[in-house]
Amino acid sequence: MSxxxxxxxxxxxxxxxxxxxxxxxxxxxxxxxxxxxxxxPVLTSFNLSGVSRSVDIAKALTFTWTSASNVSGVRYTVCExxxxxxxxxxxLGSVVDALSLTVLVENIxxxxxxxxxxxxxxxxxxxxxxxxxLGLNTVNHMVEYFKPSNTGADDNFGVSLALSGDNKTLVVGxxxxxxxxxxxxxxxSEITDVSTAVDSGAVYVFTRNNRGIWSQSAYLKxxxxxxxxxxxxxxxxSEDGKTLVVGxSAEDNGFxxxxxxxxxxxxxxTAVDSGAVYVFTKSNTGTWSQSAYIKxxxxxxSDLFGSSxxxxxxxxxxxxxxxxxxxxxxxxxxxxxxxxxVGTVNNSGAVYLFTQSDSGEWSQSAYFKxxxxxxSDLFGSxxxxxxxxxxLVVGxxxxxxxxxxxxxxxxxxxxLGTATNSGAVYVFxxxxxxxxxQSAYIKxSNTGADDNFGASVAVSGDGNTLTVGSWFEDNSVTGIVVDGSEVTDLxxxNNSGAVYLFxxxxGIWSQSAYxxxSNTGTSxxxxxxxxxxxxxxxxxxxxxxxxxxxxxxIINGSEINDVGSATSAGAVYLFTQDSSGNWSQIAYLKxxxxxxxxxxxxxxxxxxxxxxxxxxxxxxxxxxxxVIIDGSETIDAGTENDSGAVYLY
Numbered sequence: 001m002s003x004x005x006x007x008x009x010x011x012x013x014x015x016x017x018x019x020x021x022x023x024x025x026x027x028x029x030x031x032x033x034x035x036x037x038x039x040x041p042v043l044t045s046f047n048l049s050g051v052s053r054s055v056d057i058a059k060a061l062t063f064t065w066t067s068a069s070n071v072s073g074v075r076y077t078v079c080e081x082x083x084x085x086x087x088x089x090x091x092l093g094s095v096v097d098a099l100s101l102t103v104l105v106e107n108i109x110x111x112x113x114x115x116x117x118x119x120x121x122x123x124x125x126x127x128x129x130x131x132x133x134l135g136l137n138t139v140n141h142m143v144e145y146f147k148p149s150n151t152g153a154d155d156n157f158g159v160s161l162a163l164s165g166d167n168k169t170l171v172v173g174x175x176x177x178x179x180x181x182x183x184x185x186x187x188x189s190e191i192t193d194v195s196t197a198v199d200s201g202a203v204y205v206f207t208r209n210n211r212g213i214w215s216q217s218a219y220l221k222x223x224x225x226x227x228x229x230x231x232x233x234x235x236x237x238s239e240d241g242k243t244l245v246v247g248x249s250a251e252d253n254g255f256x257x258x259x260x261x262x263x264x265x266x267x268x269x270t271a272v273d274s275g276a277v278y279v280f281t282k283s284n285t286g287t288w289s290q291s292a293y294i295k296x297x298x299x300x301x302s303d304l305f306g307s308s309x310x311x312x313x314x315x316x317x318x319x320x321x322x323x324x325x326x327x328x329x330x331x332x333x334x335x336x337x338x339x340x341x342v343g344t345v346n347n348s349g350a351v352y353l354f355t356q357s358d359s360g361e362w363s364q365s366a367y368f369k370x371x372x373x374x375x376s377d378l379f380g381s382x383x384x385x386x387x388x389x390x391x392l393v394v395g396x397x398x399x400x401x402x403x404x405x406x407x408x409x410x411x412x413x414x415x416l417g418t419a420t421n422s423g424a425v426y427v428f429x430x431x432x433x434x435x436x437x438q439s440a441y442i443k444x445s446n447t448g449a450d451d452n453f454g455a456s457v458a459v460s461g462d463g464n465t466l467t468v469g470s471w472f473e474d475n476s477v478t479g480i481v482v483d484g485s486e487v488t489d490l491x492x493x494n495n496s497g498a499v500y501l502f503x504x505x506x507g508i509w510s511q512s513a514y515x516x517x518s519n520t521g522t523s524x525x526x527x528x529x530x531x532x533x534x535x536x537x538x539x540x541x542x543x544x545x546x547x548x549x550x551x552x553x554i555i556n557g558s559e560i561n562d563v564g565s566a567t568s569a570g571a572v573y574l575f576t577q578d579s580s581g582n583w584s585q586i587a588y589l590k591x592x593x594x595x596x597x598x599x600x601x602x603x604x605x606x607x608x609x610x611x612x613x614x615x616x617x618x619x620x621x622x623x624x625x626x627v628i629i630d631g632s633e634t635i636d637a638g639t640e641n642d643s644g645a646v647y648l649y
Contacts, residue, residue: 058142078094157643162605169207203235205220243281372412381455542615
């Protein structure tokens with residue numbers, strides 16, 4: 001056989017072998033369904049079978065589902081239905097081959113109106129499960145209930161509170177707590193409360209770990225604890241939760257200025273109810289310590305310095321209200337001349353501004369009075385700062401001017417006092433050179449005597465949205481009014497309360513909405529406390545005197561069937577703004593264990609992102625201690641009258 005014939009036979013054999021291999025590969029591809037790039041289905045229909053609250057984490061949901069395949073390697077993603085996302089899925093978390101997953105919930109109120117499903121994925125194939133929404137009972141069991149570690153009758157835990165911007169720190173004041181201890185306690189020894197300093201007050205610090213579980217991490221007392229000092233009257237937290245400011249409005253020390261060497265411990269008590277403020281800082285290791293003790297530059301008896309406090313986002317600008325300060329001056333003083341207080345306008349009120357240097361030292365940088373200082377105006381009863389500390393808003397809820405609307409030309413100085421206790425709000429701005437000036441004087445669109453406009457104030461982070469409470473306003477309308485018709489105030493629901501929304505555009509303020517509760521009632525006090533999210537698109541309003549006996553979260557409007565069977569139980573109303581700028585009430589909140597005269601809403605804090613709402617009920621009566629997430633607070637024994645509680649939604 002010639003070599004050419006042999007070579008031809010070898011090449012032919014190789015070609016046949018190659019073709020055979022190609023045929024085998026084609027057969028394998030067909031078996032796997034990859035005919036021309038098409039994958040045969042391995043995922044089948046499956047169901048989201050259940051959604052329940054996590055056993056050990058209050059604001060977490062456990063999702064369970066049936067299998068979508070009998071092969072391994074299937075990824076399951078828990079989805080919140082969102083038509084603006086790919087596959088309509090806002091992903092909350094995912095697992096491979098497992099048939100359950102627990103995920104944290106950002107906003108339990110919003111979750112009530114959401115639908116959920118599971119998205120299964122295997123290579124390039126995807127399939128969605130059936131959908132489920134949350135039951136009201138499930139969401140109501142996600143409300144966390146806080147009591148102090150040493151619950152005591154008449155302590156008024158929840159009279160004040162504050163949330164850090166990162167949602168990881170909650171501080172609660174109990175200004176009538178009686179323990180005689182001093183300083184910071186983190187070992188739990190406060191539970192041996194000997195009650196040796198009646199109404200001295202205390203503050204409780206709660207922190208949330210990465211799993212979403214809250215626990216009490218510190219118990220704070222003043223460095224100079226004294227009976228009836230009311231430490232915890234007011235609270236403010238920096239964005240990162242590492243700077244805490246505590247007001248003690250009835251503290252009695254006669255000192256002036258800022259003390260950091262601890263000498264305030266030798267409190268001489270020579271200026272009864274002058275008030276003081278304490279600054280605490282948290283180290284990188286999580287340890288709290290008192291870093292400063294602050295008194296007014298013109299300390300005076302009964303000034304109640306510390307009745308209100310506010311702090312900038314970075315914790316370096318601090319404002320303190322002294323609503324019953326008596327100086328007769330007007331405007332802004334930065335040269336210290338307020339120290340020669342002539343005291344000729346009783347209870348006119350003042351606000352003090354302090355700044356912290358880069359080296360950590362505090363100093364008083366400005367002293368504020370109203371442009372139309374008047375006796376008993378209570379300027380400084382409520383205050384708020386923008387994120388950068390360059391806008392200060394001050395309420396004077398007993399101011400008497402009969403004017404209406406927003407005044408920027410200074411004409412409020414011609415105050416004739418024709419609307420007693422109608423109230424006013426003052427806005428101050430710090431310019432690029434560091435100088436402060438009053439930029440606006442604000443009255444309501446329907447100014448009325450005894451309305452107490454300015455009882456509460458809150459401002460968005462950028463300073464462009466301002467909410468103001470007028471807790472004794474008398475109009476009987478309900479809902480949100482934007483057409484100005486509130487000026488025909490019928491006054492048929494005495495002390496029902498109202499909130500006024502103001503917007504700033506290019507430096508110019510205007511009233512953008514007038515807000516009432518959905519179930520306006522006499523003596524509800526709507527607007528006694530309020531809070532606004534950092535972006536100004538969500539705000540919460542409390543009515544501590546509201547009488548409905550309902551419990552939990554209501555989003556269907558049924559609160560309008562208010563039977564009024566739980567006098568002064570209290571309620572909170574939640575509002576949001578849509579993309580078109582329209583406001584609406586999205587939820588009505590009650591305590592999980594609604595009780596008469598609990599005053600749910602006496603204090604209120606909304607997280608920066610608007611996802612968390614903390615509500616104080618300072619006269620709640622349950623005897624339990626600690627953080628409860630199993631709903632057992634509903635079996636309220638009511639054996640510690642006015643001990644107080646806080647609810648986190």
